[in-house]
Amino acid sequence: MPTTIPLVSVIIPCYNYGCFLAEAIESVLGQSYSNKEIIVVDDGSTDTTREVASHYPEVIYVYQENLGLSAARNTGIRESQGEYLIFLDADDWLLPDAITINTQHLQQQPKAAFVAGSHAFIYDNSTRIERIIPIAENPYQTLLAQGNYIAMIAAVMFARWVFQEFVYDCSLTSCEDYDLYLKITKSYPVVQHQQQIANYRIHSAAMSTKIPTMLASALSVLSKQKEALQSKEEQQAYRTGTRFWNNYYCGLLHYSLVCKPTPYSKEALFFLLSKSPSLGFNYAAHLTYRTLQRTVKNNLVSLGKQLLRQAGILQKSAPGIGEVARGSFKQLSPFSNEFGYDRGGPIDRYYIELFLQKAAGSIQGRVLEIVDNEYTSKYGKGKVAQSDILDIESDNSKATFIGDLSAAPQIPDNTFDCLIITQTLHLIYDFKSALQTCYRILKPGGVLLLTVPGLSPIDKGKCQNIWYWSFSAQALHRLMTEIFAAGSFEVNSFGNVSVASAFLYGMGLPEVSPSELNYYDPQFQVINAVKAVKHSSLA
Numbered sequence: 001m002p003t004t005i006p007l008v009s010v011i012i013p014c015y016n017y018g019c020f021l022a023e024a025i026e027s028v029l030g031q032s033y034s035n036k037e038i039i040v041v042d043d044g045s046t047d048t049t050r051e052v053a054s055h056y057p058e059v060i061y062v063y064q065e066n067l068g069l070s071a072a073r074n075t076g077i078r079e080s081q082g083e084y085l086i087f088l089d090a091d092d093w094l095l096p097d098a099i100t101i102n103t104q105h106l107q108q109q110p111k112a113a114f115v116a117g118s119h120a121f122i123y124d125n126s127t128r129i130e131r132i133i134p135i136a137e138n139p140y141q142t143l144l145a146q147g148n149y150i151a152m153i154a155a156v157m158f159a160r161w162v163f164q165e166f167v168y169d170c171s172l173t174s175c176e177d178y179d180l181y182l183k184i185t186k187s188y189p190v191v192q193h194q195q196q197i198a199n200y201r202i203h204s205a206a207m208s209t210k211i212p213t214m215l216a217s218a219l220s221v222l223s224k225q226k227e228a229l230q231s232k233e234e235q236q237a238y239r240t241g242t243r244f245w246n247n248y249y250c251g252l253l254h255y256s257l258v259c260k261p262t263p264y265s266k267e268a269l270f271f272l273l274s275k276s277p278s279l280g281f282n283y284a285a286h287l288t289y290r291t292l293q294r295t296v297k298n299n300l301v302s303l304g305k306q307l308l309r310q311a312g313i314l315q316k317s318a319p320g321i322g323e324v325a326r327g328s329f330k331q332l333s334p335f336s337n338e339f340g341y342d343r344g345g346p347i348d349r350y351y352i353e354l355f356l357q358k359a360a361g362s363i364q365g366r367v368l369e370i371v372d373n374e375y376t377s378k379y380g381k382g383k384v385a386q387s388d389i390l391d392i393e394s395d396n397s398k399a400t401f402i403g404d405l406s407a408a409p410q411i412p413d414n415t416f417d418c419l420i421i422t423q424t425l426h427l428i429y430d431f432k433s434a435l436q437t438c439y440r441i442l443k444p445g446g447v448l449l450l451t452v453p454g455l456s457p458i459d460k461g462k463c464q465n466i467w468y469w470s471f472s473a474q475a476l477h478r479l480m481t482e483i484f485a486a487g488s489f490e491v492n493s494f495g496n497v498s499v500a501s502a503f504l505y506g507m508g509l510p511e512v513s514p515s516e517l518n519y520y521d522p523q524f525q526v527i528n529a530v531k532a533v534k535h536s537s538l539a
Contacts, residue, residue: 005035006035006103007036007037008036008037008085008086008103009037009076010036011041011077011080011085012039012040012041013043013087013089014042014049014053015043015049016049017090018047018049018052020201021040022052024090025059026093027094028094031098032096033097036099037080039059039060041072041075041076042061042062043066043071043072044063044066069173071168073168074168074170082160084102084103084157084159085157086154086157086158087153092152093154094198095197098198101193102115102197106157112159113159113162113184113185113188114156114159114190116156116191116192116193117155117196118131118132118196118197119152119196119198120200121200121344121510123510124202127509127510129345129508130196131151131345132194133151133155133193135192135193136149139181139185139192140185141237143178143185143241144182144234144238145237145238145240145241145244146241146244147218147244147248148177148178152198152200153177154198162188166180166183166184173213174214174217174218175221179221179224182225211249211252212249212271215245215249219242247276250276253272253279258327329501334457335505335506335507336507339506343507343508344510345508345510346503348503348526351451351517351526351529352529354494355492355494355529356379356422356449357379362449363375363376363383364384365383366384366388366415366418367416368389369389369422370405370420370422370424371396372398373388373389375422390403390405390408392405406434408441411437414441414443414444417443418446418447419438419441419446423451423453425452425469426452426453426468426470426471429468444534447531449531451527451528452469453471454470454471454495454527456503457506471528473491489530489531489533490531492531493520493528493529494529495520495524495527496520497524498519499524500524500526
C-alpha cells in the first residue's frame, strides 16, 4: 500500500507585517513537501496584510479583531486541518526542505509531541548567524535551567494531538512559546535535531525599553512551573533558571546602555540596581565617567589635539597612561563562557566559514569531516559524491569511521578528495601524526581544509582536559612544509586586537562590526587556516 503523506498546516499570524508577509508565504509554497495548507491569520492589521494574502489563491485567509499573537495562533489551530502544525511568524521564513525534514522526524517517532530543529538569525545588514540547537537529554529540565533554548517557533513542528490538551496562553504578550514548550516537555517526549529549518529576522529596536517587560514575562512563565516540580533536580534547575533569566536580560540591557550610543535612562538604571546591583553600579560609574570625559574633551583636550594636528605635530596617538576607557572590559570574568553562542554566535566561526566559503570549490567527490558533516553539506552542495564522518566516540550513529585521527590505520590510503578538519587539531596531543594521517588518506591531488585556534578561550566543558595547543600561522607553515612538502599549501590568518579581546570576553558575532572583523593584524591571530594539496603522483 502507498504511504500516506500527512497534511501539514502552516499557520502565519500577521499584525501589520504586510511588508514581510509575501516572503513568508512564498517560503512555504517553495517547500519540497507537497501536502500542505497555508493559513494566514490577520490579527486586525491596518496595513496591506489582506491585499498581500489575496494575491495567493493557495492561502486560507482568516481575519479577527486585534487580540494578540497567542490568540491568532489559537485561531489558526481551530481553522487548520493538518496532522502536523507549524507556526511561522510573518517576518520569518522557512528553508526549502524544512517541512520534509521535520515531518520525517515525527513520522519516525510518532509518540513525540513536537520536533525542533535549528535556525539562523538574519540581521538588518543581511548578516546571517546560524544557531545550532543543543540536544538536551532532559528537555524539560534544560528549559527550566537555561531558558528557551529551543527558541524559534518556526523551527518546531507539532503533532496535532498536542492541542487537544494545550493552547497558547492569551494572557501572555511575550514568552508564550517558552510557556508552551515547558508545559509539553513536562509530560511528553520531543525530538531534537540540528539541521537548519528556518530564518529568524532580527529587527533593530530600542532594546532598553523592552527588556524589563521581557524579563518579567520570562520569570512569570517560569514561576508557573514551581508548584509542579517533582524532584530535587527540577527544583535546582528552576533556581538556576531564575538566575539565568536575570543575568541574561540584565546583561543585554547593560550592553545596550554601555556599548551603544544609548541616551541616559533613569528607569534602566533603577532596573539594573534592583535586579543586578553590580551591573547597576557599573552603569552609574559609566555615566559619571562619560559626563566627565565629555566635559574635558569638549574643552581642553579636543582644542589641544586640534591645534597639534593643524601644526602637523600630532598624526595618530594612543591614549595616555590612565586615559584608557576600559568600560565593560574592566572586569575579571568574561561576559559569557559559551564562546558567544548565547550572544548571537561565535566570532571565530565567521572566519572559519569565510575560509571554507572561499575554498568551497575543493569540497567535492568523497569528503571526510569530523563529528558531523555540517560544512560538507553546506559548502559541497551538488559536488559531493560521498560524505563520511570520523568521530572518536563510538556512540555517534552518523560516523562512518570511529577512531583517533592521530592513529587511524582502519582508514585506507588515498581515499578522500577532501578533508574538512575544523577546530580539531588542538584537541589531539600527537597533532603531527594526525596531519600525517590526513596526508596518507587523501587521494593524489586531494585537498585538506584545516582551521585551528590562535587566540582563544579554553572550553570549560568536556574538551577542557584535552585542549592542548594553539597554533600560529608560522607554526602551521613549518608543519605543512614538513608534511605536505611535495604538494602545495597556503596559510590564511584572521584577527586583530579588537576582535581577539571581544572573543576572549565571550562577545557574540552581532556585537562586532564587519569593519572590525575584516581588519587583519598578524600580531593577534584569532583563527589560522590551511588549504593543502597532496602531490598528484604516488611516486
